[in-house]
Amino acid sequence: MNKQLKKVLQSKRDQHLEELKAFLRIPSISALSEHKQDVQQAAEWLAQALKQAGLENVQVLPTQGHPVVYADWLHAEGKPTVLIYGHYDVQPVDPLDLWETPPFEPDIRDNKIYARGASDDKGQVFMHIKAVETLLHTEGRLPVNIKFCLEGEEEIGSPNLDAFVAEHQELLAADVLVVSDTPMLERGKPTVCYGLRGLCGLQIDVRGPKGDLHSGLFGGGVQNPIHALVSILDSMRNAQGQITVQGFYDKVRPLTEEEKEAYRALQFDEEQVRKELDVPQLFGEAGYSFLERTWARPTLEINGIYGGFQGEGIKTVLPSEAHAKITCRLVPEQDPDEIARLIQQHIERHTPPGVTVTTQLFDKGKPFLTPFDHPAIQAAGRALQQAYGVSPAFTRMGGSIPIVETFHSLLNLPAVLMGFGLPNENFHAPNEHFHLENFDQGLVALCYYWFELEKALDQQ
CATH class of the missing domain: 3.30.70.360 (Alpha-Beta Plaits)
Structure with a gap:
């Protein structure tokens, strides 16, 4: 399966990138009212892409603001159900004069694709769709049941998603939430994030x-x-x-010894951070490392x-x-x-x-934490290791994605935050871009993950 999967993905790469460019050309800026129709267009584009991928029950569902796009494939009888969350809205592009190429005219250079939304979060949402499409076309099935919930208001704080989730709990019911909207630790170091502040x-x-x-x-x-x-x-x-x-x-809640050991194993270079920030020294709560201070305190x-x-x-x-x-x-x-x-x-x-x-x-x-040893977290690590050929990092994240806690509290879902962007890809800034090496390896990792997740949750 592995060789065939990679061969199919490689043969489709140019086509996939052209499709991604079409998605990125839509200026779906949720914060600006003049782009309301563009946000709607992006939702409809996604709905069509999900249908083309082989998903079913595709719907563009209204909210008090921008719509939510839903789709599912539910034919893996007796197997777990995964809810994939992402967003198709993007940040405003100002200051426009700092962009080397226009923000909604995608450009590939140095094996990176430049456009607003390339990394946050259109590129990663697109990867999930193409991973499902590839498995359905090569295997004829998925090892788990899949649901998509893709919103158009994340960049303005998801003001209507809490109410949407509360109203559609049966529709969104699942066993695990998967989100690709967090960065990898660094280039070449795939990362599973299991906690948010x-x-x-x-x-x-x-x-x-x-x-x-x-x-x-x-x-x-x-x-x-x-x-x-x-x-x-x-x-x-x-x-x-x-x-x-x-x-x-x-x-x-104090860090566990397993978490502390995982952080030490990353061999994080605090001195390098100090130099990059150009400060005389780092500072924070006494008795904790930089990672512990910024992730878990x-x-x-x-x-x-x-x-x-x-x-x-x-x-x-x-x-x-x-x-x-x-x-x-x-x-x-x-x-x-x-x-x-x-x-x-x-x-x-x-x-x-x-x-x-x-x-x-x-x-x-509210903060959120999935236990470090949860089977869905560890399965993500195995999938990333297979795809990248290196041991992944298991991290928390210093930032906040409040909607993740909403999914947990209303639907009782553990969350796997499995992002493929890099911290320096300028999301929210001019010249946002996405490294295509992570587009390629991330697609493979997502395909592997559904098989690893099936095995891990079957053993519970």
């Missing part, structure tokens, strides 16, 4: 006098909102990088702070207000609503006299 975002608003005051007439006699804000923020973290909000760490970061005079020169003013934006990355068992409440309580306890403080809640998402 959650997110909690707040704005802190500090208000003092009813208007800006002359610092000579009132300085020293009235509380300065900027000083008060700095005091509040400084109280949230100590010199060892530990968060001092009472109760913040109470539910943090929670954070509290100040994203922006402003107030008072911002212009050239100096203005002797005592400002009437000051503001800060903070976000926390959360790890399994931490709840964003509870963390927001703990931070608000901390602010109340540490507010200096002479000002009033309010908070506004913004983005939030």
